Amino acid sequence: MKGNNFDYINNTFTSFNHRHLSQQYGSSIHEPANVRTRNERHEMKWQYSGNREDFYSISSDSTRGHEYSSEEKALVRKIDVMILPIICTLDFLQFLDKSTINYAALMTFKTDIHLEGNQYSLLGSIFYLGYLLFQLPNNFLLQRVPVGKYIGVIVCLWGTVLFCTAFGTNFSQMAALRFLLGFFEAGIYPSLTLLVSTFYRRSEQVARLGAFWICNGIALFAGGLIAYGIGHMENVGGLKEWQWIMIILGGTTILMGLISFLFLIDSPKARSLKLNAEQEILVEERTRDNATVRTTEIKKEQIWEAVKELRFWCFGLACLLINLQNGAMTIYNGQITASFGFNQLQSMLLSAGAGGSTILFIAIGVISVQKTQQTIYTACGLMATNIIGMILLLVIPVTRVKLLGFYMAWSYCSVYVLLITSISNNVSGYTKKIFYNGVLMIFYTIGNFVGPLMMVSPPYIGGMIGYLCANCVVIFLLLIARWRMALVNRRRLLLLANTPCTSVAAANTFIQDDISDEQDQNFIYLL
Numbered sequence: 001m002k003g004n005n006f007d008y009i010n011n012t013f014t015s016f017n018h019r020h021l022s023q024q025y026g027s028s029i030h031e032p033a034n035v036r037t038r039n040e041r042h043e044m045k046w047q048y049s050g051n052r053e054d055f056y057s058i059s060s061d062s063t064r065g066h067e068y069s070s071e072e073k074a075l076v077r078k079i080d081v082m083i084l085p086i087i088c089t090l091d092f093l094q095f096l097d098k099s100t101i102n103y104a105a106l107m108t109f110k111t112d113i114h115l116e117g118n119q120y121s122l123l124g125s126i127f128y129l130g131y132l133l134f135q136l137p138n139n140f141l142l143q144r145v146p147v148g149k150y151i152g153v154i155v156c157l158w159g160t161v162l163f164c165t166a167f168g169t170n171f172s173q174m175a176a177l178r179f180l181l182g183f184f185e186a187g188i189y190p191s192l193t194l195l196v197s198t199f200y201r202r203s204e205q206v207a208r209l210g211a212f213w214i215c216n217g218i219a220l221f222a223g224g225l226i227a228y229g230i231g232h233m234e235n236v237g238g239l240k241e242w243q244w245i246m247i248i249l250g251g252t253t254i255l256m257g258l259i260s261f262l263f264l265i266d267s268p269k270a271r272s273l274k275l276n277a278e279q280e281i282l283v284e285e286r287t288r289d290n291a292t293v294r295t296t297e298i299k300k301e302q303i304w305e306a307v308k309e310l311r312f313w314c315f316g317l318a319c320l321l322i323n324l325q326n327g328a329m330t331i332y333n334g335q336i337t338a339s340f341g342f343n344q345l346q347s348m349l350l351s352a353g354a355g356g357s358t359i360l361f362i363a364i365g366v367i368s369v370q371k372t373q374q375t376i377y378t379a380c381g382l383m384a385t386n387i388i389g390m391i392l393l394l395v396i397p398v399t400r401v402k403l404l405g406f407y408m409a410w411s412y413c414s415v416y417v418l419l420i421t422s423i424s425n426n427v428s429g430y431t432k433k434i435f436y437n438g439v440l441m442i443f444y445t446i447g448n449f450v451g452p453l454m455m456v457s458p459p460y461i462g463g464m465i466g467y468l469c470a471n472c473v474v475i476f477l478l479l480i481a482r483w484r485m486a487l488v489n490r491r492r493l494l495l496l497a498n499t500p501c502t503s504v505a506a507a508n509t510f511i512q513d514d515i516s517d518e519q520d521q522n523f524i525y526l527l
Helices: 003-013 018-029 038-042 052-056 070-098 100-104 119-133 135-144 147-165 171-185 188-199 202-230 241-263 277-290 300-307 310-338 344-372 375-395 399-426 430-453 461-497 501-507
Strands: none
Touching: 070 100, 070 147, 070 171, 070 188, 070 202, 070 241, 070 277, 100 119, 100 202, 100 241, 100 310, 100 344, 119 135, 119 171, 119 310, 119 430, 135 147, 135 188, 135 430, 147 171, 147 188, 147 241, 188 202, 188 399, 188 430, 202 241, 202 344, 202 399, 300 430, 310 344, 310 399, 310 430, 310 461, 344 375, 344 399, 375 399, 375 461, 399 430, 399 461
16 A cells, blocks of 8 residues: 555544544545446445444445434334433442442541541541452353343342441441442442443443443432431431431442342343344344453453553553542542531532532533544543642632632543443453453552542642642553554554455454454454
8 A cells, every 4th residue: 555545544543533534534545436336346445434333234335424223223212211220320329328438427427436547548448448359259250140130139238238337336347347338339330331331332332331420420419418418317216317328328229229130131132122123133233333242151362362452551550540539539528628618518518519520521521522533532631621620629729719629620530431431442352341341440449449548637638649640640541542552443444445345244254253352353443
């Protein structure tokens, strides 16, 4: 291929702009669009429109993105109705449940169980010790048992632990209960992410992942209001306000676990979807697009392949560094606002504002990715917003400006959502996908474990500086991961550009055999 064409592909495909892909690239290297015979059409050079379905059909119209038939629209609506309400509610509850001590600390929790020194920070960290230890068993169980039933069981277990937390009387008991809460909650994020990547096309996943991660922000917003209301339940039934938080939320979680066990589907071919013949064919096509084929066979070669990838370590370290701040903000949210001079109830209400900020930034991230097709660049921009917020929080003495910085700092949540989305979109092979998500949870856990320990005493300046530096490194790591995937795209697209359509289609007839993105030389990464 001529040098000018190579330079063109460098500029166009590394940016991964779908409009450029369908318009400029096609006009640069394709034959004139005149009338061809059937045989000539089969020998046309393959062209990529930005839709992964192009790899499986020689009749794809490359000048357009994927267009949904009425049957596929009905199928997607059916899937949305069957799984999104449940997984969004579960995400809402898991965030609210692990944050209960944040609200309890603004009540009489610390004095009632006689916490001293850094014991409160240890309660925050020990949750993630349980989280860490469950990751390997979770990876094994996700590949061996029905995901819907599995989710129902672990949700009931952590709801029971939270309910029992209301009756802890000292640090040792609370530490044990927090460990168990983290242990049983540890499986929920990988499970929900796996469900989304199994049911939806890659282009659909960012909106669905964004939807259930927005529920973290809703939980933060609602949690402040719920705690404010429960804060007025003084000595009801002879119990303290913080005890009622544990009892009410624990009971609600147990109920939701039972609903999940009975009604949450975990296969796009589930009988409850009542697929017709055309929709069954669509399910096969959509499976090719999202490159997620469920299998109970654990493929060690896919695990080794993941470990050798540079982007694997970039994503993992970025996850760890992002969650240093998350671990602290989750349990110190109310106390940070209290350090600005607000009283107990005012601090609870201001924490609701942090939830609103989280929702806003996740929505901005999702919309930006849908408009620009740039997941990692969007994540870097949102992380820069976080860095500006942290600087305002650290150096500006005016309380209102500090609050602005505090709310801007919550943009890190949207960065994590986009990191998860990038992995969901760009890792195929069932074992490899589960391994990626499982190890990512280990990095997530380490970050959340260490983060609270960096918060020494109000106004927590040392911890804030540490999170600021970590988030600067995150941008660098994300850009390295993007660069590596762009290099692979460039090589594969150069080869595909000179490949007849029939050859591309034939090369992908084995997609149901559960191959990884490295093994599938036609797999194009979404950047």
